[in-house]
Amino acid sequence: QSVLTQPPSASGTPGQRVTISCSGSISNIGRETVNWYHQLPGTAPKLLVYNTNQRPSGVPDRFSGSKSGTSASLAISGLQSEDEADYYCAAWDDSLQAVLFGGGTKLTVL
Amino acid sequence: QVQLVESGGGVVQPGTSLRLSCAASGFTFRTYGMHWVRQFPGKGLEWVAFIWSDGQNKYYGDSVKGRFTISRDNSKSILYLQMNSLRAEDTAVYYCGGDPPRSGYAFAVWGQGTMVTVSS
Numbered sequence: 001q002s003v004l005t006q007p008p009s010a011s012g013t014p015g016q017r018v019t020i021s022c023s024g025s026i027s028n029i030g031r032e033t034v035n036w037y038h039q040l041p042g043t044a045p046k047l048l049v050y051n052t053n054q055r056p057s058g059v060p061d062r063f064s065g066s067k068s069g070t071s072a073s074l075a076i077s078g079l080q081s082e083d084e085a086d087y088y089c090a091a092w093d094d095s096l097q098a099v100l101f102g103g104g105t106k107l108t109v110l
Numbered sequence: 111q112v113q114l115v116e117s118g119g120g121v122v123q124p125g126t127s128l129r130l131s132c133a134a135s136g137f138t139f140r141t142y143g144m145h146w147v148r149q150f151p152g153k154g155l156e157w158v159a160f161i162w163s164d165g166q167n168k169y170y171g172d173s174v175k176g177r178f179t180i181s182r183d184n185s186k187s188i189l190y191l192q193m194n195s196l197r198a199e200d201t202a203v204y205y206c207g208g209d210p211p212r213s214g215y216a217f218a219v220w221g222q223g224t225m226v227t228v229s230s
Contacts, residue, residue: 050213056218
């Protein structure tokens, strides 16, 4: 099954704002909401953003999601060393009747 | 607290079967859609299967369709994944994920994962 397309890596310095992109198609990002997760090594993923731009309780407002057409973005402002992790986007595909994940973006805090 | 605990992973030979379980606690299991997601060693996430909160509809990824079966017992708050005809390429950490109502298929709750190794 096809995946959503993310850059394999991203980086920034503490305090900076970084953006991670996620590209899909009309049948997933174009018509459905997007969710974002991050994952620290050896641990389960954690939900950061759901329904494209909603944050679960406890997730700092430094994390924000958006989408335009068939692309979505996760922005992280005020970058901190603990933000260093793998980030994944995901969305339901209403043609495939499946959840699609992006390939993941490894964020490095320099 | 809100928790999902997977069990049932292990080392099995190709062509054999395995059943994973995912026990839920701390939330209203019967209202959540439930998913299985796997992660290949050193790789990204792959969605495996989804079952509606009432168990009436099920969906599968192409790579497991016809071999894996997702099911749930809402009276016991347990999710299952029956895996048949296992292949080496099914080797992965398997996570269960809970998808609350109106969350847009977001996995708000995750288990800790259980490792499945398929090897002769």
